[in-house]
Amino acid sequence: MNKPFPILNSKRLIIREMKSTDVDIVFAFNSSKDCLKYILREPFQTKNQAIEKLNFFLEANKKETAYWWVFTLKETNEDIGYGGLFDISKEHSRAEIGYGIIQKYWNKGFMSEIIDEIIHFGKSSLSLHKIYAYILNGNQASMQLLEKRGFKKEAHLKEHSFTKGKYWDETIFSLINK
Ligand SMILES: CC(C)(COP(=O)(O)OP(=O)(O)OC[C@H]1O[C@@H](n2cnc3c(N)ncnc32)[C@H](O)[C@@H]1OP(=O)(O)O)[C@@H](O)C(=O)NCCC(=O)NCCS
Secondary structure, eight states: OOOOOOOEEOSSEEEEEOOTTTHHHHHHHHTOTTTTTTSSSOOOOSHHHHHHHHHHHHHHHHHTSOEEEEEEETTTOOEEEEEEEEEEETTTTEEEEEEEEOGGGTTSSHHHHHHHHHHHHHHHTSOOSEEEEEEETTOHHHHHHHHHTTOEEEEEEEEEEEETTEEEEEEEEEEEOO
8 A cells, every 4th residue: 555645844834745636726836927937838828738737746646756745824725836856766866856836925935944844855754865956047036945955056057948939057956965
């Protein structure tokens, strides 16, 4: 039998398992031009696109190649974003981290709370040696979030990806568990 999906807790949020009923938060985030400003995709136009994306996340959770959580405010029960660890390699003890919060909740310290719990889970429960992220140039909030937690710039990839009509530099940030 599969282990129960981990539920994490921070001061103001429950970081809970993503479910097939979570279309609204996946759509809300991915249909916003502002939320996707530094993400390699165009905003979704339809809920079907969100359903497809959600199914992809759920499949990865099932296969344990990822842990995708939804972030829910304890006080109001409102879902404010989602994220997780993905492309998990057991062989190499590493995983990529990704996250997003809907815009009205930015800059309130929510992602800082959440990422601390996710990093702790990655190190203590998955024994990850390395957690890394790709950040598009200009994404100051995401860089600040990671650098404050000890992530270091590891590589700078020039004009690495094309989206929204232009090529973007990307920086890989990583946290190595010593
Ligand atoms: C990146 C993101 C998740 C941060 O979430 P958040 O809840 O607003 O983050 P926090 O409030 O915890 O702030 C984290 C740090 O970034 C800083 N920050 C927040 N917004 C900022 C901005 N627009 N510009 C510069 N710094 C910013 C905060 O001051 C804080 O730094 P501090 O701890 O030194 O004060 C959010 O901006 C987001 O969802 N962006 C769109 C999706 C995205 O880009 N995801 C990451 C892809 S790599």
